[in-house]
Amino acid sequence: MGVQTLTYIFVGLTFALYVAIAVWARARSTTDFYVAGGGVNPVVNGMATAADWMSAASFISMAGIIAFMGRDGSVYLLGWTGGYVLLALLLAPYLRKFGQFTVPDFIGERYYSKAARVVAVVCLIFISFTYIAGQMRGVGIVFSRFLEVEIATGVIIGMGIVFIYAALGGMKGITYTQAAQYCVLIFAYMVPAIFISLLVSGSPIPQLGFGGTMADGSGRAVLETLDGILLDLGFGAYTAGAKSTIDVFAITAALMIGTAGLPHVIVRFFTVPKVSDARRSAGWALVFIAILYTTAPAVAVFARINFVESVNEKAYAETPAWFRNWEDIGLVAWQDKNDDGRLQYRVGAPFAGAPSFSDDRGESGERLMTNATTETANEVYVDRDIIVLANPEIAALPNWVIALVAAGGLAAALSTAAGLLLVISAAVSHDLLKKTFSPNLSERQELLYARIAIAVALALAGLFGIYPPAFVAQVVAFAFGLAAASLFPAILLGVFSKRMNKEGAISGMVAGLVFTFSYIVYFKFISPESNTAAHWLFGISPEGIGFIGAILNFAVAGLVARLTAPPPAAVQDLIDDIRLPSGAGVAHQHD
Amino acid sequence: MTGDRGDDKTSVYHHDDQGNPVGQSSHDSEVVSESRVSAYWQANLRFLAALLVVWFAVSFGAGIIFADTLDQYSFLGFPLGFWFAQQGAIYVFVVLIFVYVIGMNRIDKAHGVSDDDETPASTGSNA
Numbered sequence: 001m002g003v004q005t006l007t008y009i010f011v012g013l014t015f016a017l018y019v020a021i022a023v024w025a026r027a028r029s030t031t032d033f034y035v036a037g038g039g040v041n042p043v044v045n046g047m048a049t050a051a052d053w054m055s056a057a058s059f060i061s062m063a064g065i066i067a068f069m070g071r072d073g074s075v076y077l078l079g080w081t082g083g084y085v086l087l088a089l090l091l092a093p094y095l096r097k098f099g100q101f102t103v104p105d106f107i108g109e110r111y112y113s114k115a116a117r118v119v120a121v122v123c124l125i126f127i128s129f130t131y132i133a134g135q136m137r138g139v140g141i142v143f144s145r146f147l148e149v150e151i152a153t154g155v156i157i158g159m160g161i162v163f164i165y166a167a168l169g170g171m172k173g174i175t176y177t178q179a180a181q182y183c184v185l186i187f188a189y190m191v192p193a194i195f196i197s198l199l200v201s202g203s204p205i206p207q208l209g210f211g212g213t214m215a216d217g218s219g220r221a222v223l224e225t226l227d228g229i230l231l232d233l234g235f236g237a238y239t240a241g242a243k244s245t246i247d248v249f250a251i252t253a254a255l256m257i258g259t260a261g262l263p264h265v266i267v268r269f270f271t272v273p274k275v276s277d278a279r280r281s282a283g284w285a286l287v288f289i290a291i292l293y294t295t296a297p298a299v300a301v302f303a304r305i306n307f308v309e310s311v312n313e314k315a316y317a318e319t320p321a322w323f324r325n326w327e328d329i330g331l332v333a334w335q336d337k338n339d340d341g342r343l344q345y346r347v348g349a350p351f352a353g354a355p356s357f358s359d360d361r362g363e364s365g366e367r368l369m370t371n372a373t374t375e376t377a378n379e380v381y382v383d384r385d386i387i388v389l390a391n392p393e394i395a396a397l398p399n400w401v402i403a404l405v406a407a408g409g410l411a412a413a414l415s416t417a418a419g420l421l422l423v424i425s426a427a428v429s430h431d432l433l434k435k436t437f438s439p440n441l442s443e444r445q446e447l448l449y450a451r452i453a454i455a456v457a458l459a460l461a462g463l464f465g466i467y468p469p470a471f472v473a474q475v476v477a478f479a480f481g482l483a484a485a486s487l488f489p490a491i492l493l494g495v496f497s498k499r500m501n502k503e504g505a506i507s508g509m510v511a512g513l514v515f516t517f518s519y520i521v522y523f524k525f526i527s528p529e530s531n532t533a534a535h536w537l538f539g540i541s542p543e544g545i546g547f548i549g550a551i552l553n554f555a556v557a558g559l560v561a562r563l564t565a566p567p568p569a570a571v572q573d574l575i576d577d578i579r580l581p582s583g584a585g586v587a588h589q590h591d
Numbered sequence: 592m593t594g595d596r597g598d599d600k601t602s603v604y605h606h607d608d609q610g611n612p613v614g615q616s617s618h619d620s621e622v623v624s625e626s627r628v629s630a631y632w633q634a635n636l637r638f639l640a641a642l643l644v645v646w647f648a649v650s651f652g653a654g655i656i657f658a659d660t661l662d663q664y665s666f667l668g669f670p671l672g673f674w675f676a677q678q679g680a681i682y683v684f685v686v687l688i689f690v691y692v693i694g695m696n697r698i699d700k701a702h703g704v705s706d707d708d709e710t711p712a713s714t715g716s717n718a
Contacts, residue, residue: 074676081681082650211668274706283688297677581706
């Protein structure tokens with residue numbers, strides 16, 4: 001069977017499964033809708049959390065990013081898993097004990113202030129939309145490459161599926177669907193990874209394989225071989241980093257603190273019955289996450305070797321079929337600068353910006369571009385996203401593996417998108433409408449508004465996927481930076497400091513937000529030409545500045561709280577109560 | 592709103608079928624004395640601090656700050672610093688969370704604030 005038929009079958013089957021689960025687990029109350037009734041088994045919740053956490057960025061992009069960044073790619077591995085430890089140890093059990101529906105709920109109650117709640121809602125919506133745009137782009141790529149439909153059609157199909165199970169099932173539907181999606185995505189990730197590990201290193205365990213020796217009989221270590229290949233082409237060694245230690249430190253810290261503050265993951269812990277379950281569930285989730293996260297750097301190494309070997313110095317007509325397939329949708333491109341008809345893969349950008357193709361073909365049959373050429377010897381443009389998606393093709397794996405990867409990529413993108421949509425809808429219907437503007441809303445009305453909010457948010461997210469704003473890639477740094485500088489410190493102080501009051505928390509959040517926002521906007525949009533280490537504060541890039549933003553937040557909050565009155569006695573009692581595991585009721589509203 | 596939840600309580604929790612007694616009042620936070628709360632909280636903070644030291648040491652320490660020094664040693668075929676940054680730290684993170692789960696359950700029990708033998712719906716102390 002052809003790849004396309006198989007892909008239709010795999011994607012069709014998984015989609016049918018998600019819809020079936022949604023119908024089975026539809027929500028009947030706001031408790032069902034926001035926190036799945038609070039009765040989810042910790043292991044199932046761990047799986048759902050893992051799928052929620054691992055987005056299209058983890059599944060599709062991460063191995064590719066690491067493949068091209070080499071050692072510096074560790075920032076994502078450390079950042080996204082280490083942040084999870086912070087979340088599990090410092091936030092999850094206490095937020096579960098607090099037992100309400102949303103993150104702004106906690107901020108609003110703990111800081112006894114509608115203003116604080118609204119600030120939290122604004123942060124949350126901004127973070128979630130930035131994040132969701134990336135998911136929808138992932139859905140678009142998978143559909144356009146594997147099912148050969150227009151990106152717009154692909155995004156609309158994806159939106160339809162998410163709408164069915166998110167709006168119908170709320171958190172309950174999403175939880176069980178995400179658990180299924182985890183199984184699909186991890187299987188789809190591991191199968192090609194094991195195949196490729198066997199192919200390159202002879203080891204069936206990718207985690208060990210990339211430390212082993214090459215299977216080609218040369219007896220050389222895999223990492224040494226890759227270092228050698230890259231040095232020959234003028235790149236830096238794979239195992240040596242290019243970024244400064246302080247920048248790597250700051251980016252890792254910003255990603256850690258930022259991921260710990262991501263609202264769609266925090267709310268997952270509201271769904272288990274007890275505080276001890278929240279802790280246990282966090283442990284399981286990290287086990288499920290670690291399977292993928294320890295495999296990704298191995299895939300990165302194998303794929304980089306395969307990529308260079310199958311492309312470099314090949315004549316265009318000799319390139320493997322996948323090269324031309326991905327060229328058709330614009331994720332790889334070749335500009336024959338020296339007119340020798342062969343692809344030279346070297347260091348540096350082949351031409352300015354992303355490829356903008358004219359309709360013409362060159363002498364060798366390649367797609368021509370209108371981009372201005374650059375001085376470098378490199379002729380090959382490659383979008384890092386293809387590393388995982390094209391990996392099975394690059395390694396000449398069977399068609400069913402290719403189809404499986406397509407289904408896995410969709411599972412990763414859809415599960416995260418659904419989680420994000422839910423927190424956006426809860427923020428609108430619960431925090432803005434019910435808790436701020438119209439407290440008299442009945443539960444039935446609130447549920448209706450929550451569903452409407454999901455539909456509106458989904459439509460917006462779909463628009464982002466179909467017409468990706470040019471700035472999407474650049475604003476991803478925003479999502480983590482802003483979460484790090486705003487939500488995380490406010491929640492942490494809310495649990496661990498009894499003295500922290502609303503004045504401190506609000507001024508801390510505002511200071512962290514304004515600082516981080518301005519720094520990123522300045523270097524990414526106002527003055528991109530000065531975006532170099534020489535101009536950065538302490539040598540920290542915009543990607544890592546959320547770390548400084550978080551420190552600023554803590555400092556300002558501490559200072560202001562010292563100068564103003566302590567929180568009222570009722571709030572201090574609330575903190576005492578949050579700190580004790582016993583007596584956690586199901587998530588509910590405090591009236 | 593608490594009235595709305597009333598129906599959910601029975602349908603949502605499945606702990607009753609384990610035959611556990613319904614939460615005993617001695618475990619309710621209201622009854623736990625202030626000094627016990629503070630002793631529990633101190634024990635919790637000390638434990639957290641120890642875990643976070645390990646967390647920092649394997650990620651920022653071994654994976655970033657001392658990575659170049661550690662790279663002189665080889666482990667499973669990897670330069671050691673590189674291994675910590677791309678593999679080892681993640682394994683330690685997993686172990687850390689499970690150590691936390693087990694350790695906290697012990698601390699909870701020792702201070703009489705465990706939620707192990709209660710059905711969560713039994714108190715609803717926030718309601």
